[in-house]
Amino acid sequence: MFNWDDLRFFLELARRNKLSKAALRLGVEHTTVARRIAALETKLNLTLFKRINRSYQLTDEGRKLLLHAEAMEKNSLSLLSELEQTETNLEGKIRVATPEAFGSQFLAKHCHAFQKYYPGILFELVAETTNMTINRRDADIAITLAKPERGRLKTIKAGSYRLRLYAAPSYLQGHPPIVRLTDLNQHNFIWYVDDLLPIPELHILDKAIQNPNIVFSSTNLTAQANAADKGLGIALLPCFVGDQIQGLTTVLPGELSIMRDLWLSVHEDQSNQPVVDKARLFLSNLIASERRTLIGT
Amino acid sequence: MFNWDDLRFFLELARRNKLSKAALRLGVEHTTVARRIAALETKLNLTLFKRINRSYQLTDEGRKLLLHAEAMEKNSLSLLSELEQTETNLEGKIRVATPEAFGSQFLAKHCHAFQKYYPGILFELVAETTNMTINRRDADIAITLAKPERGRLKTIKAGSYRLRLYAAPSYLQGHPPIVRLTDLNQHNFIWYVDDLLPIPELHILDKAIQNPNIVFSSTNLTAQANAADKGLGIALLPCFVGDQIQGLTTVLPGELSIMRDLWLSVHEDQSNQPVVDKARLFLSNLIASERRTLIGT
DNA sequence: ATTTAAATGTGCAAAAATACACAGGTGACT
DNA sequence: AGTCACCTGTGTATTTTTGCACATTTAAAT
Numbered sequence: 001m002f003n004w005d006d007l008r009f010f011l012e013l014a015r016r017n018k019l020s021k022a023a024l025r026l027g028v029e030h031t032t033v034a035r036r037i038a039a040l041e042t043k044l045n046l047t048l049f050k051r052i053n054r055s056y057q058l059t060d061e062g063r064k065l066l067l068h069a070e071a072m073e074k075n076s077l078s079l080l081s082e083l084e085q086t087e088t089n090l091e092g093k094i095r096v097a098t099p100e101a102f103g104s105q106f107l108a109k110h111c112h113a114f115q116k117y118y119p120g121i122l123f124e125l126v127a128e129t130t131n132m133t134i135n136r137r138d139a140d141i142a143i144t145l146a147k148p149e150r151g152r153l154k155t156i157k158a159g160s161y162r163l164r165l166y167a168a169p170s171y172l173q174g175h176p177p178i179v180r181l182t183d184l185n186q187h188n189f190i191w192y193v194d195d196l197l198p199i200p201e202l203h204i205l206d207k208a209i210q211n212p213n214i215v216f217s218s219t220n221l222t223a224q225a226n227a228a229d230k231g232l233g234i235a236l237l238p239c240f241v242g243d244q245i246q247g248l249t250t251v252l253p254g255e256l257s258i259m260r261d262l263w264l265s266v267h268e269d270q271s272n273q274p275v276v277d278k279a280r281l282f283l284s285n286l287i288a289s290e291r292r293t294l295i296g297t
Numbered sequence: 298m299f300n301w302d303d304l305r306f307f308l309e310l311a312r313r314n315k316l317s318k319a320a321l322r323l324g325v326e327h328t329t330v331a332r333r334i335a336a337l338e339t340k341l342n343l344t345l346f347k348r349i350n351r352s353y354q355l356t357d358e359g360r361k362l363l364l365h366a367e368a369m370e371k372n373s374l375s376l377l378s379e380l381e382q383t384e385t386n387l388e389g390k391i392r393v394a395t396p397e398a399f400g401s402q403f404l405a406k407h408c409h410a411f412q413k414y415y416p417g418i419l420f421e422l423v424a425e426t427t428n429m430t431i432n433r434r435d436a437d438i439a440i441t442l443a444k445p446e447r448g449r450l451k452t453i454k455a456g457s458y459r460l461r462l463y464a465a466p467s468y469l470q471g472h473p474p475i476v477r478l479t480d481l482n483q484h485n486f487i488w489y490v491d492d493l494l495p496i497p498e499l500h501i502l503d504k505a506i507q508n509p510n511i512v513f514s515s516t517n518l519t520a521q522a523n524a525a526d527k528g529l530g531i532a533l534l535p536c537f538v539g540d541q542i543q544g545l546t547t548v549l550p551g552e553l554s555i556m557r558d559l560w561l562s563v564h565e566d567q568s569n570q571p572v573v574d575k576a577r578l579f580l581s582n583l584i585a586s587e588r589r590t591l592i593g594t
Numbered sequence: 595a596t597t598t599a600a601a602t603g604t605g606c607a608a609a610a611a612t613a614c615a616c617a618g619g620t621g622a623c624t
Numbered sequence: 625a626g627t628c629a630c631c632t633g634t635g636t637a638t639t640t641t642t643g644c645a646c647a648t649t650t651a652a653a654t
Contacts, residue, residue, distance in 0.1 A: 001373070005300050005302035008301055020630080028612075031614090031634090036611095042578060043582070054620065054621080064379060064380060065380060068372050068375065068379070075368045075369045078365065082365070084341075278342075285342075317601060327601080327602075328604090328643075329641080351651080
């Protein structure tokens with residue numbers, strides 16, 4: 001028997017006709033789509049697509065398969081809609097502490113899904129730069145950038161995200177071109193205020209720029225992003241913020257890319273509570289499945 | 298979206314109720330089944346099975362899922378029956394050379410599938426102990442135990458198989474018990490004739506047994522297997538032979554297990570011929586999907 | 595009660611799948 | 625015609641999945 005999951009890839013490619021387009025929607029690399037399709041073709045011993053003019057066009061046999069794949073998709077969707085029943089029996093409240101930008105720009109956009117599953121649970125999102133201490137029960141679950149060393153916590157690495165330099169085209173047109181890191185010396189920066197937690201990877205920038213010309217600073221990333229969007233200068237932003245803003249483009253994406261880990265912690269004695277457990281699963285699933293938006297393109 | 302292929306595993310487990318039974322039919326380890334089911338459960342955020350009394354029983358939600366999974370299975374089956382059309386346009390003949398036992402006991406049992414796909418192609422199976430040389434065009438495709446070093450051949454490692462010692466219970470009851478390798482000194486052996494190709498892994502046996510008491514020998518593995526089945530002595534057999542014979546049990550499976558590779562070769566200038574290509578794909582697919590019977594339990 | 599056999603669970607090693615980086619090639623727009 | 629953006633293909637590195645060996649548990653049989 002062939003791998004049923006390959007039909008998901010087949011369907012997407014049959015609809016988009018481009019490896020890259022299909023890959024984007026499936027949340028994988030284009031090479032993965034190509035290889036899964038190739039595997040399906042050899043397994044079924046059929047040619048499903050003709051590769052012409054950099055586009056994948058269905059063959060006659062591919063069209064036959066499409067009908068069956070669509071039927072299976074219908075099944076999978078009806079399955080989800082039937083089983084994705086809300087758990088109204090669970091009631092209570094969960095407080096989740098996250099870094100400011102992660103909470104306000106990423107997690108907030110997905111809380112509706114949690115609400116749909118568990119309408120009885122109040123989801124409290126504490127997204128602040130101040131370091132909330134989960135130990136003092138300020139929050140039931142904490143997502144942090146550094147692994148908490150102390151406290152009786154269950155901590156797992158939930159995922160990673162990337163930071164890049166972003167600027168508005170309007171800014172870039174009015175300023176000297178940037179082709180290497182040292183060119184940044186002549187540019188304006190939007191930056192954090194000093195008391196942010198130190199990011200070790202920033203020494204790359206420190207070496208290249210002796211005296212950064214900081215024209216605006218804030219503890220609030222959304223403020224920085226909005227300032228950059230208006231052409232004030234160059235900002236260091238998480239990709240899940242910068243990529244979402246149409247008016248921003250990356251600066252030196254090849255030279256500067258900072259990866260940071262996301263840690264998810266719960267109290268040892270709270271980890272078995274149903275409400276806490278469901279929220280924990282929701283968060284780690286979310287971070288895993290949205291990996292692509294957190295890492296950026 | 299969840300992994301559609303996990304539903305195949307779910308279906309099998311829902312029907313067999315045991316990890317090990319489902320694993321056997323799926324051709325994987327029981328741990329893999331357990332992990333795929335666990336992955337599906339966390340992805341769907343449901344409990345599909347209750348683990349009671351070492352058996353997996355469907356929950357209510359699991360039963361709901363079963364209906365959808367069965368529907369998807371129907372689709373996948375109808376898909377196969379529609380697309381698995383015979384290619385009557387391909388005509389010709391293909392000669393495949395293999396080791397004797399592999400050809401007569403394994404490949405011969407699967408040739409009907411090839412015939413079904415390609416009714417126009419005559420499949421000639423040359424299963425002999427004499428080393429056929431593919432270079433002289435005695436065969437179009439060769440499956441060998443050693444990688445051919447010379448000749449303009451395209452060779453890939455197609456898979457592996459295992460050898461074990463086998464004996465009939467009737468023999469074992471009438472002879473001293475065997476708990477370690479040295480106990481074999483007091484036993485009767487069914488063996489190859491001397492000119493068989495040397496198997497380096499056999500030095501383990503050579504060390505344990507100074508003077509093996511060989512009571513019967515043959516170049517033909519089927520003859521050896523039949524002799525062993527009748528209680529003549531202990532034989533070294535491929536698992537795909539020994540495991541198929543109800544009357545044989547393994548001897549010292551923990552102490553003696555020999556793995557050998559299977560190599561598949563075609564001529565460089567023949568590799569693009571449709572008939573040769575289809576046969577090559579058929580053989581490598583077959584060896585891959587029957588991995589479990591070749592490796593044994 | 596003891597033994598035996600069969601089933602599930604766990605940690606580690608091997609294998610496979612995937613991402614990543616880069617090369618090459620094609621069409622679109624100057 | 626040349627440049628540019630975009631898409632696909634190939635080889636390597638990383639991550640994930642799977643297999644394997646072993647521990648543990650439970651039911652059945654002596």
